Amino acid sequence: MFLQCMRVSVLTAVVVGSGLSVQAEFKTTGVPEYDEAVRRAVAYLGRPDTQIPPKATSLVAYALLKAGVIDKTAAAGTGIRDAIDRASRTGYHGYEHAYWCGVDAMLLADLDAEKYRNEIQAIADHVSASQREDGSWAENGSRPGDVSMAQYAMLALWAAERSGCQIRYETVDRAARWLIANVESDGGWTYRPGTDEGRTHGQTSHTMTMAGASSLAIARLMFYGRRMTTSDGQVFGAGKPKLKFGVLETVKEDGDTGDPNVPDLGGFQPTVSRAELDRRIRRAFAWNEARFEPAAEPIGPKNYYYYTLERAAAIHGVSLVKGKDLYRTYGDGLLTLQAEDGSFSQPGNVLSGPIGTCFAILYFVRSTKSILDRQYGRGSQVGGRGLENIFGGRKKKPTGPLNELLASMSEQNFADLDLDIDDVVESIQFSSRDELVGQTDTLRKLMKHPDPEIRRIACWAIGRTSQFDLIPLLMDGLRDPSLDVNIEALLALRYIARRPDGFGLTLEPLAGTGDMEESARLQKVAAWRQQAWRTWNRWYRRVRPWEEGGGLDELLLPE
Numbered sequence: 001m002f003l004q005c006m007r008v009s010v011l012t013a014v015v016v017g018s019g020l021s022v023q024a025e026f027k028t029t030g031v032p033e034y035d036e037a038v039r040r041a042v043a044y045l046g047r048p049d050t051q052i053p054p055k056a057t058s059l060v061a062y063a064l065l066k067a068g069v070i071d072k073t074a075a076a077g078t079g080i081r082d083a084i085d086r087a088s089r090t091g092y093h094g095y096e097h098a099y100w101c102g103v104d105a106m107l108l109a110d111l112d113a114e115k116y117r118n119e120i121q122a123i124a125d126h127v128s129a130s131q132r133e134d135g136s137w138a139e140n141g142s143r144p145g146d147v148s149m150a151q152y153a154m155l156a157l158w159a160a161e162r163s164g165c166q167i168r169y170e171t172v173d174r175a176a177r178w179l180i181a182n183v184e185s186d187g188g189w190t191y192r193p194g195t196d197e198g199r200t201h202g203q204t205s206h207t208m209t210m211a212g213a214s215s216l217a218i219a220r221l222m223f224y225g226r227r228m229t230t231s232d233g234q235v236f237g238a239g240k241p242k243l244k245f246g247v248l249e250t251v252k253e254d255g256d257t258g259d260p261n262v263p264d265l266g267g268f269q270p271t272v273s274r275a276e277l278d279r280r281i282r283r284a285f286a287w288n289e290a291r292f293e294p295a296a297e298p299i300g301p302k303n304y305y306y307y308t309l310e311r312a313a314a315i316h317g318v319s320l321v322k323g324k325d326l327y328r329t330y331g332d333g334l335l336t337l338q339a340e341d342g343s344f345s346q347p348g349n350v351l352s353g354p355i356g357t358c359f360a361i362l363y364f365v366r367s368t369k370s371i372l373d374r375q376y377g378r379g380s381q382v383g384g385r386g387l388e389n390i391f392g393g394r395k396k397k398p399t400g401p402l403n404e405l406l407a408s409m410s411e412q413n414f415a416d417l418d419l420d421i422d423d424v425v426e427s428i429q430f431s432s433r434d435e436l437v438g439q440t441d442t443l444r445k446l447m448k449h450p451d452p453e454i455r456r457i458a459c460w461a462i463g464r465t466s467q468f469d470l471i472p473l474l475m476d477g478l479r480d481p482s483l484d485v486n487i488e489a490l491l492a493l494r495y496i497a498r499r500p501d502g503f504g505l506t507l508e509p510l511a512g513t514g515d516m517e518e519s520a521r522l523q524k525v526a527a528w529r530q531q532a533w534r535t536w537n538r539w540y541r542r543v544r545p546w547e548e549g550g551g552l553d554e555l556l557l558p559e
């Protein structure tokens with residue numbers, strides 16, 4: 001329930017009683033209809049009859065700041081004063097403590113990080129002090145850890161870091177470990193892991209899955225730098241690093257990546273690896289894409305979800321969903337939720353009205369992207385890494401000899417290589433079809449490699465060749481003992497067959513099996529493998545060239 005409400009006017013030249021001045025110019029989103037939506041939303045927040053809950057005043061100030069209507073030289077506004085007061089005097093308590101920390105820290109950091117550094121440092125100190133031993137946050141010591149709170153605690157730490165404050169990196173590391181330990185078998189997150197609390201009663205949800213992904217993306221950013229590339233394929237902000245085989249970075253023994261944008265961790269060594277963080281984030285986006293419903297009823301609270309999605313996608317460099325521009329696709333869905341009065345409300349939802357409207361503004365103005373642009377400088381983003389671009393993408397010559405890369409993979413143990421899975425996938429994705437076709441012998445060999453990650457990459461590459469005579473290899477991939485290889489083989493078959501629906505076969509055979517015994521989960525995976533093999537076998541027998549039929553069918557292997 002909201003506390004007693006108060007009225008805040010924000011559209012006059014000087015807001016009565018607050019000392020908060022506003023600018024006449026809005027920051028453009030680059031999309032005229034989105035600009036209009038933001039103007040209407042800001043007008044709603046400034047109406048005399050719009051009641052702003054006291055606990056949301058700093059969120060309103062932050063949304064207005066990101067929209068460009070707060071003069072950054074203003075001494076204070078209601079939300080700014082509240083944020084300063086909490087950070088310097090009253091402290092953070094109750095259920096909202098982590099949320100206030102995140103919003104207050106972002107607001108003060110964007111207003112004037114140097115001026116408010118002491119307040120931001122106090123917020124960061126509270127975040128670390130209030131973290132429980134398992135790495136989570138909650139309103140008190142007896143309550144289960146809360147994924148939603150974790151994302152705002154991580155936002156506060158990120159804001160503090162870029163403001164020049166002292167960060168306890170073990171806090172970030174513990175949070176990442178807690179999230180990884182509590183991810184669901186389908187790749188997403190619930191509200192309070194291990195409980196049936198929340199709107200979805202313990203089931204994975206859109207909002208919590210993107211909340212978990214955004215928190216891990218912040219950890220990834222703070223520990224290993226920005227996962228972005230420039231237009232020529234180099235790591236964003238890393239100059240021109242020496243690469244092995246065109247895509248493998250030279251790893252120094254001291255752990256320094258050579259990227260000046262990666263913070264100095266003061267000797268702290270994260271226990272979560274870059275590869276593990278990337279893998280978990282990729283799975284979360286795969287979960288989200290598999291349930292792609294930009295404005296559908298199952299998503300709720302919707303506006304909260306949109307801002308969480310914008311944040312996770314911006315930090316991790318994801319720009320596509322189902323082969324379409326993510327920002328425009330979800331933005332068009334968000335537009336349908338704006339009411340006549342300019343608000344973004346959902347009847348009966350506690351995040352409706354001013355709070356939901358703020359989240360909508362933050363999505364449209366791409367608030368997280370603006371932070372990254374300011375922190376790292378503007379760069380061009382290579383979208384569509386990983387599963388989100390399986391049916392589309394650009395073609396570009398790889399940055400180095402693909403044959404050397406594939407040969408190195410076939411001759412060494414994967415663990416011995418200074419290798420990032422995403423770099424390999426990107427090299428294969430951007431290679432021309434002819435180059436991949438010329439490597440079919442090596443790809444056949446890689447499908448028998450003892451390392452499942454190598455086999456998974458081979459499946460990806462085989463799919464990109466679009467060669468029908470390699471489909472039996474992908475059919476073998478459907479029976480691989482590694483579930484990751486099975487899923488990659490299925491995606492490759494979808495790509496070759498140009499069947500994005502995949503005959504309705506799920507990409508998450510373990511969804512909803514969290515409470516099952518291990519033996520039952522294994523049986524479910526085995527049944528899914530058999531169904532996938534039979535389904536694609538029937539398709540292949542119908543469409544394969546005549547000369548490949550007859551005799552003992554190489555696909556009819558013992559089941």
